[in-house]
Structures are given as structure tokens and as C-alpha cells.
Amino acid sequence: MSTGSINAKEEEHAHHHKETFITKYVFSQDHKMIAKQYLITGLFMGFIGIAMSLLFRLQLAWPEKPFGIFEILLGKWAPDGVMDPNVYLALVTIHGTIMVFFVLTAGLSGTFSNLLIPLQIGARDMASGFLNMVSFWLFFVSCTLMLSSLFVEAGPAAAGWTVYPPLSALPQAQPGSGTGMTLWLVSMAIFIASSLLGSLNYVVTVINLRTKGMTMTRLPLTIWAFFVTAIIGIVSFPVLLSAALLLIMDRSFGTSFFLSDIFIQGEVLHYQGGSPVLYEHLFWFLGHPEVYIVLLPALGITSEVLATNARKPIFGYRAMIASILAIAFLSTIVWGHHMFISGMNPFLGSVFTFTTLLIAIPSAVKAFNYITTLWKGNLQLNPAMLFSIGLVSTFISGGLTGIILGDSTLDINVHDTYFVVAHFHLVMGISALYGLFAGVYHWFPKMFGRMMNKNLGYIHFWVTAICAYGVFFPMHFIGMAGLPRRYYTNTNFPYFDDLANINVVITVFALIAGAAQIVFLYNFIHSMFYGKETEQNPWQSNTLEWTAPIEHFHGNWHGKIPHVHRWAYDYSKPGHDEDFIPQNIPLKEGEEELQH
Amino acid sequence: MTIFLTLILLILVTVSIWQVTKILELSQPKVQSSQIADDSDNQTQGKLMFAFLIFVYGLTIFSFWMWGDVLLPNAASDHGSEYDNLMWATFSVIFFVQTITQALLHYFSYKYRGEKSRKAFFYADNDVLEAIWTIIPTIVLAVLILFGLYTWNDVMFVEENEDALMVELYAQQFNWKARYGGEDNVLGDANVRFLQDFDGKNLVGIDATDPNGLDDIIVQELHLPVGKEIIFKMRSQDVLHSAYMPHFRAQMNCVPGMITEFAFTPIRTTEQMRMDPDIISKVRKINEIRKVNSVELIANGEEALEPYIFDYLLLCNKVCGASHYNMQMKIIVETEQEFNKWIKNQQTFAQFVQ
Numbered sequence: 001m002s003t004g005s006i007n008a009k010e011e012e013h014a015h016h017h018k019e020t021f022i023t024k025y026v027f028s029q030d031h032k033m034i035a036k037q038y039l040i041t042g043l044f045m046g047f048i049g050i051a052m053s054l055l056f057r058l059q060l061a062w063p064e065k066p067f068g069i070f071e072i073l074l075g076k077w078a079p080d081g082v083m084d085p086n087v088y089l090a091l092v093t094i095h096g097t098i099m100v101f102f103v104l105t106a107g108l109s110g111t112f113s114n115l116l117i118p119l120q121i122g123a124r125d126m127a128s129g130f131l132n133m134v135s136f137w138l139f140f141v142s143c144t145l146m147l148s149s150l151f152v153e154a155g156p157a158a159a160g161w162t163v164y165p166p167l168s169a170l171p172q173a174q175p176g177s178g179t180g181m182t183l184w185l186v187s188m189a190i191f192i193a194s195s196l197l198g199s200l201n202y203v204v205t206v207i208n209l210r211t212k213g214m215t216m217t218r219l220p221l222t223i224w225a226f227f228v229t230a231i232i233g234i235v236s237f238p239v240l241l242s243a244a245l246l247l248i249m250d251r252s253f254g255t256s257f258f259l260s261d262i263f264i265q266g267e268v269l270h271y272q273g274g275s276p277v278l279y280e281h282l283f284w285f286l287g288h289p290e291v292y293i294v295l296l297p298a299l300g301i302t303s304e305v306l307a308t309n310a311r312k313p314i315f316g317y318r319a320m321i322a323s324i325l326a327i328a329f330l331s332t333i334v335w336g337h338h339m340f341i342s343g344m345n346p347f348l349g350s351v352f353t354f355t356t357l358l359i360a361i362p363s364a365v366k367a368f369n370y371i372t373t374l375w376k377g378n379l380q381l382n383p384a385m386l387f388s389i390g391l392v393s394t395f396i397s398g399g400l401t402g403i404i405l406g407d408s409t410l411d412i413n414v415h416d417t418y419f420v421v422a423h424f425h426l427v428m429g430i431s432a433l434y435g436l437f438a439g440v441y442h443w444f445p446k447m448f449g450r451m452m453n454k455n456l457g458y459i460h461f462w463v464t465a466i467c468a469y470g471v472f473f474p475m476h477f478i479g480m481a482g483l484p485r486r487y488y489t490n491t492n493f494p495y496f497d498d499l500a501n502i503n504v505v506i507t508v509f510a511l512i513a514g515a516a517q518i519v520f521l522y523n524f525i526h527s528m529f530y531g532k533e534t535e536q537n538p539w540q541s542n543t544l545e546w547t548a549p550i551e552h553f554h555g556n557w558h559g560k561i562p563h564v565h566r567w568a569y570d571y572s573k574p575g576h577d578e579d580f581i582p583q584n585i586p587l588k589e590g591e592e593e594l595q596h
Numbered sequence: 597m598t599i600f601l602t603l604i605l606l607i608l609v610t611v612s613i614w615q616v617t618k619i620l621e622l623s624q625p626k627v628q629s630s631q632i633a634d635d636s637d638n639q640t641q642g643k644l645m646f647a648f649l650i651f652v653y654g655l656t657i658f659s660f661w662m663w664g665d666v667l668l669p670n671a672a673s674d675h676g677s678e679y680d681n682l683m684w685a686t687f688s689v690i691f692f693v694q695t696i697t698q699a700l701l702h703y704f705s706y707k708y709r710g711e712k713s714r715k716a717f718f719y720a721d722n723d724v725l726e727a728i729w730t731i732i733p734t735i736v737l738a739v740l741i742l743f744g745l746y747t748w749n750d751v752m753f754v755e756e757n758e759d760a761l762m763v764e765l766y767a768q769q770f771n772w773k774a775r776y777g778g779e780d781n782v783l784g785d786a787n788v789r790f791l792q793d794f795d796g797k798n799l800v801g802i803d804a805t806d807p808n809g810l811d812d813i814i815v816q817e818l819h820l821p822v823g824k825e826i827i828f829k830m831r832s833q834d835v836l837h838s839a840y841m842p843h844f845r846a847q848m849n850c851v852p853g854m855i856t857e858f859a860f861t862p863i864r865t866t867e868q869m870r871m872d873p874d875i876i877s878k879v880r881k882i883n884e885i886r887k888v889n890s891v892e893l894i895a896n897g898e899e900a901l902e903p904y905i906f907d908y909l910l911l912c913n914k915v916c917g918a919s920h921y922n923m924q925m926k927i928i929v930e931t932e933q934e935f936n937k938w939i940k941n942q943q944t945f946a947q948f949v950q
Binding site for chain 1: 610
């Protein structure tokens with residue numbers, strides 16, 4: 001298995017075709033270039049998504065106050081600089097969509113799965129370079145469509161990122177449910193196609209193209225995470241595609257999958273017999289696994305970065321794999337916890353509470369294992385390491401409140417309040433973003449052959465870390481006070497007047513956090529061209545990507561692909577002078593291979 | 597002008613970042629221009645990690661001290677105290693785990709900050725430890741699950757009974773209506789297809805051929821008798837809405853095409869709630885804020901804000917369109933006598949459409 005047919009011609013494969021500008025930089029089939037394309041597109045989308053959140057944070061802190069920036073950016077949707085309620089909902093919707101799908105799914109998993117799977121398992125490229133290229137360009141098209149929806153007459157989709165019908169199905173219900181919603185659905189359908197092509201490629205590559213000696217139990221945890229993520233994606237994304245297609249049918253062809261008994265704007269509509277609850281089931285059958293599609297790659301990156309920088313094996317390697325598999329399995333049978341009060345049978349609520357709280361067990365195991373990995377380590381506190389430690393911190397803080405939301409009873413009163421917003425931003429938003437940043441700082445030398453500036457990295461981390469808690473910790477209080485999310489303003493409820501100053505605090509932290517990302521952007525672009533040139537293995541890491549030459553060429557290694565003789569975590573192993581032993585170094589005579 | 601200022605600001609920020617890096621680079625010895633953390637970085641960053649732990653704890657304490665009073669007051673429904681107990685039990689567990697794990701994480705990051713002269717301890721596995729931290733969360737979660745499911749069954753399984761008052765909550769963009777069963781306490785059949793009957797006066801689409809519906813009463817303000825079980829039937833005529841009554845720990849989505857339900861017994865009247873010390877201090881605080889805001893409004897030649905009096909709220913908690921943020925209904929909980937007196941003065945459906 002491990003020496004697949006593509007790698008059989010190991011020697012000559014490396015330099016067999018000439019590359020033009022187009023095939024090298026645009027329609028490239030090289031996984032490293034595709035990874036960079038994903039990263040840069042993802043970061044671009046990320047900055048748009050973050051900028052949107054800053055706009056609606058301004059509105060929430062100083063409701064209905066005019067801001068010059070609204071007039072400039074929103075134009076007719078902010079008459080006299082005051083944001084329109086429809087635009088508020090549109091910004092919230094597109095912010096959610098962009099961050100969840102375009103940044104944290106494609107930007108994170110797309111970048112690092114592409115970059116690391118072939119390099120870390122010892123393969124020349126993905127199983128299908130062509131499909132990989134198609135996958136990126138479909139992603140690019142879906143980004144373009146999503147952004148173009150910002151410019152349609154009645155505005156982009158505004159029904160929340162979950163786009164529940166009937167709100168999303170009926171143009172009469174809100175302006176955003178017209179052309180904007182059509183573009184949203186088409187963009188998502190293309191996105192799903194892109195994601196499926198990518199995922200299939202990852203799975204096939206990991207199964208078939210591992211180099212000699214790279215058994216499944218010697219794979220770095222990054223690869224395990226990407227592999228399992230891809231499987232979850234293949235299982236659940238098609239269901240979202242079906243939901244999107246059925247919604248398109250309801251919207252444009254008069255079917256009634258999700259609609260029934262509707263009276264709107266003085267008119268009884270013909271829809272009969274459908275149910276919005278069906279849509280909720282289909283949506284969350286992807287929607288919940290999606291959380292892990294976002295989070296698992298970040299956890300995989302963290303495992304790798306923590307072990308490398310702690311100069312210590314990851315604690316409980318097999319338990320980590322087991323917990324990834326357990327999380328993946330459970331993630332597909334918990335979707336109903338988003339629907340405890342949707343009107344479905346309360347008995348189902350009991351079942352979903354049970355399965356949901358079970359997920360806390362493998363998650364707890366992961367958190368404890370990370371902490372133990374740090375214990376008695378020799379921590380090299382590089383920016384990537386700080387972001388990984390930060391990830392563990394927010395993963396715990398955000399994960400714990402999941403025990404409240406996953407409990408059907410407690411969910412009754414905090415469902416759809418700011419408590420939920422605080423919870424999922426910490427546990428999947430911030431955690432996954434930290435994973436993305438950790439990955440960028442750690443593998444930047446591999447991608448661009450240069451180092452990022454560490455001091456700017458430190459500034460970036462500390463400002464972001466303080467602001468992330470500053471934004472989302474107080475949000476729990478607003479939620480526990482009973483304030484629903486997706487409210488344009490809460491000034492219509494004098495009861496919530498005492499929340500106004502908390503909202504100001506949150507917005508100030510959010511603005512500072514936004515500014516800190518400019519530091520990152522500067523560091524990223526500047527280092528790409530003027531950064532210090534890197535050594536081949538700057539972090540003294542064990543994994544195979546650091547045995548490949550710094551310069552990029554299609555095929556990754558000159559000559560033979562290295563063979564693997566040990567797991568990826570032989571750091572500070574007694575009996576060796578160096579505190580790291582790359583995977584391609586054969587065992588010394590009498591050395592025992594750990595079977596953890 | 598604003599564009600210009602924003603541009604200048606962005607340029608200044610970029611220049612200052614550039615300058616700060618230059619200074620940081622120059623302040624370090626020439627040989628160490630490496631971008632990999634060295635011992636002095638590890639020292640600084642390790643200490644900052646410990647400082648961050650203090651920040652996390654500090655933020656927690658500060659938030660509770662500063663904003664602890666915005667949390668919802670004690671529940672005003674009979675299942676609410678059960679709910680609150682479960683909430684605080686869960687919260688204690690969460691706080692305990694959060695405090696310990698954050699401490700360990702950041703303390704280890706500080707304690708084991710790297711030094712060139714040291715080597716890490718090769719420690720890859722320990723089955724006993726892993727068994728412990730698999731089994732303990734399992735037991736704690738099992739307890740929480742059982743406690744939770746017990747409460748859930750108690751709250752959610754609605755049994756129809758003669759003593760309970762039947763109330764329909766009817767949602768539409770962007771307001772609420774409530775319908776009572778009237779004399780017979782039975783809600784008449786209804787469907788959106790009947791909404792246009794009687795020149796649009798059939799506000800919630802009652803089927804006029806169903807005799808049970810004729811004595812139904814439709815109102816814009818929800819009155820509830822204290823101490824009596826209320827069975828709510830939720831409907832929506834257009835998009836998804838959610839009937840959220842935070843003080844009663846009650847929420848249920850309103851779904852077009854189906855009837856959802858939720859039941860609770862209010863245990864404190866609006867008057868009693870207004871006498872609650874927590875509510876009194878909250879209302880005082882809100883009114884101080886409103887006074888300050890009014891000064892500004894008056895200065896701009898606008899009207900001052902009215903002083904706030906506490907009332908129970910029904911809010912929409914499922915995004916439903918532009919005015920989602922203002923879809924609300926007042927709830928008044930009163931004694932059974934007051935309630936009966938009030939409901940006698942309301943028009944029945946039959947009277948209203950005449």
C-alpha cells in the first residue's frame with residue numbers, strides 16, 4: 001500500500017515538465033502552490049469578514065448613531081451614516097458565512113491539508129493534481145459569487161448564516177431573500193463541490209501515497225486530523241447540498257419542501273405540506289459536523305506545533321487518534337442540539353443531549369493531553385507556540401460552556417442569546433483562527449522560504465489574546481441577561497438598558513483586535529518578500545516536510561523520497577545527543593521504537 | 597474628509613509598526629537576528645503567559661463584580677427554580693474545571709519556558725493518567741445528563757388537563773397576538789387560509805365553522821393568572837419566530853404549518869416581581885442610565901426618556917426580518933380574580949367580527 005503506483009517512478013518524476021507562468025502561478029497543479037492560493041484567498045476573505053464584524057459592532061455599541069465609515073462603505077444602505085436594520089442582518093449573515101466556510105473551512109483546511117498531506121506523508125503530490133486545481137478554482141468562483149452578492153440591488157442574503165426558510169425562501173419576507181439569496185445558494189453549492197473534490201483527494205492521498213515505513217500509527221497528528229476532517233466533510237457536505245438544492249426548488253420552482261400555510265403581505269401562498277424543521281435537520285446534519293471540520297485541523301496543527309516547540313512527544317498519541325475518531329463519529333449524531341426548541345419531539349431532545357454531552361469526553365481527553373505535553377517540556381515560545389497554547393485556552397473556555405448549551409433543559413433559556421454567540425466564537429471561531437495563525441507562523445518558512453518577524457508575531461498574539469477574551473467573556477453576561485442575538489439594537493427594551501456599557505467595552509476590544517490583525521497582515525506581506533531567509537529545518541522538527549529542500553519544485557524531493565523509520569514525536573529521546581530525531585532517521589542499534 | 601483621515605491613520609499605523617520592528621531589531625545584539633525564539637524570548641514570553649493567567653482570572657472577577665447584576669433574576673415560573681438549580685450546579689462544575697485547567701496550562705507555559713541548557717523530559721504515555729481523565733469527566737457528565745434529562749422530561753412533556761389555561765401565541769412579522777380559549781377553554785381550529793375572512797378582521801385565522809372558536813378571545817397583551825398552569829400553543833403565519841419569555845425560563849419556536857407547545861405555571865405576579873430586591877436595584881440602575889441619556893436628548897431638543905417600570909417580556913428570538921429587534925409583547929401576571937375581571941371585559945371572536 002505505502003508505495004503507490006504514482007510514486008513507483010520515484011526518480012524521474014521530479015523534473016518532468018516545463019512550467020509557464022500560467023501553469024506555475026495560476027492553474028497550478030502543484031499542491032504547495034494550491035496551498036498558497038487557498039491561504040491568500042482565505043486571508044483576503046477573512047479580512048472582509050472581520051471588517052464586517054467591526055461595522056456591526058459599531059452599530060451595537062452606539063446604536064443608530066451616524067458614522068462616516070458607514071456612509072463610505074455602505075452607501076445607500078446607511079442613509080445619513082445610520083446603518084439600516086436590513087443591512088445589519090446582511091452583515092451578520094455574510095460575516096458568519098465567510099468566516100465559517102470561506103476562512104475556517106477552505107482557508108484553514110484547504111491551505112494546510114494541501115501543503116502538509118503530501119509533504120508529511122512523503123508523496124510527490126496529491127493523488128490528483130488536476131482535481132486539486134479544480135477544487136481551488138471552484139472555491140475561487142464561489143468566493144467571487146459570494147462577494148458579488150454584496151453588490152446586488154436589494155442587498156445580500158440576510159437571513160442569518162443558517163438561512164432558515166421561510167425567511168430565506170420568500171423575497172416578500174425581507175429584501176435580502178431576493179437575488180442576494182440566490183447568489184448565496186449558488187455560491188454555497190459550488191463551494192460544496194469544491195470542498196468535496198478537495199476532501200476526496202485528501203482521503204485518497206493519505207490512504208494510498210504514504211512513503212515506505214509511514215504506517216497509519218506513524219502519521220503525524222496533523223495528517224490524522226486532516227484525514228478524518230475530510231471524511232466528515234464527505235459524509236456531511238452532500239446533505240447541505242441537498243438542502244440548498246431543495247431550497248432553490250422552493251424558491252424558484254414552486255415546490256413545498258420547507259414551506260406550508262404561509263400568509264405574507266396580504267396574500268395566502270400556495271405552499272402546502274412542507275416543513276421548515278426538515279430544513280433545520282438537513283442544515284444541521286452538516287452544520288454540526290462543520291464545527292469539527294473547522295476545529296479538527298486546528299487541533300491537528302496545535303498537536304504538531306506544541307510537540308515540536310515543547311521538544312517533547314505529544315502526550316498519549318494513540319489516545320489523541322482515538323479521540324479524533326470518537327469526535328468525528330459523535331459529531332454526526334448530535335445535530336439535534338441546535339433544535340431543542342424547534343418544535344421537534346422532546347424525546348429526540350433527550351437523545352441529542354445524551355450524545356452531545358458524550359462529545360465532552362474525547363474533548364476533555366485532548367485538552368488534558370495538551371496540558372500534559374507542556375509539563376516538564378523545554379518550551380520554545382515562538383509565535384506559533386503561543387497561538388497553540390492560546391488555542392488550548394480558548395478551546396477549554398469555550399468548550400466548557402458547551403456543557404450548558406448541549407443540555408436541552410439549560411438550552412431553553414440561553415438558546416439564540418448572546419451566550420451562544422460567546423460560546424461558539426471562543427470554541428470554534430477564535431480557537432480555529434489561532435490554529436490558522438499557528439499554522440501560518442510555523443509553516444511560513446516552508447511555504448515562502450523566509451521567516452516571519454517574531455516580535456511582530458508576539459505583538460499580534462498578545463493583543464489578539466487579550467482582546468479575544470475581552471470581546472467574548474462579557475458576551476456571556478449579555479446572554480445570561482436574556483438578550484437575543486441578531487438584534488439590530490436593544491434600545492427598544494428599556495429592560496436591557498444596563499447592557500449598553502458592556503456593548504461599548506466589547507466593541508472597543510473588537511476594534512483593537514481588528515487593528516492587531518493589520519500587524520499580522522503587514523508581517524505576512526513584508527516577510528514574504530523581505531523576511532530573513534530560512535534554514536531548511538528552522539524549528540528542528542521531526543516531520544518529513546523539513547527534509548525537503550527549501551526551494552519549491554513539483555515533486556518535493558530531489559532523488560528518492562525519504563523512507564520512514566519512526567513516529568513523528570521522538571523529541572528529547574534519552575540516548576540521543578540532539579533533542580529531535582527526524583522520521584527518516586533509522587533506529588539506532590538496540591533502540592526501541594515506541595508504540596504509543 | 598473621513599476617507600482622507602482613515603488613509604492617514606492607516607499609513608501612520610503601518611509606519612509605526614515598521615518603526616517598532618526596527619527599534620526591536622536594533623535593540624538586540626547583531627548576532628541574534630534570528631527569527632526563532634531564543635532564551636531571552638522564552639523568558640519574556642513565559643512570564644507573559646503567567647501574567648495572562650492573572651488577566652483571565654482578573655477579567656472573570658471583574659466581570660462578575662461589575663456586571664453580575666445584569667443576569668436574570670430568580671425564575672418566575674415553577675419549573676424555573678429547577679432550571680436555575682441545574683444551571684448553577686453546571687456552572688460550579690464549569691468554574692472549577694476552568695480555574696484548574698487554565699492555571700495548569702499557563703503555569704506550565706511559564707514554569708517550563710525553554711533554556712538551551714535544558715532537555716525536556718521524554719514522557720509519551722501513561723495509561724493510568726489517561727484512564728483517570730477519561731473516567732472522571734464521564735462520571736461528572738453522566739450525573740449532569742441524568743439531572744438534565746430528569747428536568748427536561750418534567751418541563752417539556754405537556755399533559756393536557758382541564759385545570760390548565762389554554763393560550764395560543766400567534767406570531768407574525770413583526771408582532772405577537774395571544775388567543776384564549778374563552779368560556780370553554782378550547783381553542784377553535786384555525787388556518788392562515790381564513791385570515792382574509794370578515795374583511796381581514798379574522799386576526800389569527802379562526803375557522804368560523806368550528807363552534808369552539810366563536811368564544812375565543814384575541815388580545816395584544818398577554819395576561820396570565822398566577823399559580824395556574826398555562827399551556828401555550830404556538831403558531832406563526834409567515835416565517836420562523838421564537839417565543840422567548842426569559843423570566844419564566846421558557847422558549848419555543850413558532851413554525852409556519854405546525855403547532856408547537858410549551859407549558860409552565862407562573863408563580864410570581866408582576867406586582868410581586870416589582871417588589872423583588874434584585875429587580876428594584878436593577879430598575880433603579882436603569883433609570884439612572886436613562887436619566888443621563890435624557891440629558892443628552894434634551895440638549896438636542898428631543899424628548900426625555902420615560903422612567904422604566906418592570907414588566908415581564910415576550911421577545912422574538914429567531915431572526916425574522918428587518919424589525920426582528922422590536923417584536924415584543926408585554927406579559928402581565930396577576931391574581932386569578934384580576935385575570936377573570938380583565939378577561940370578562942375582552943371581546944370574543946364572534947363579537948369582534950360582527
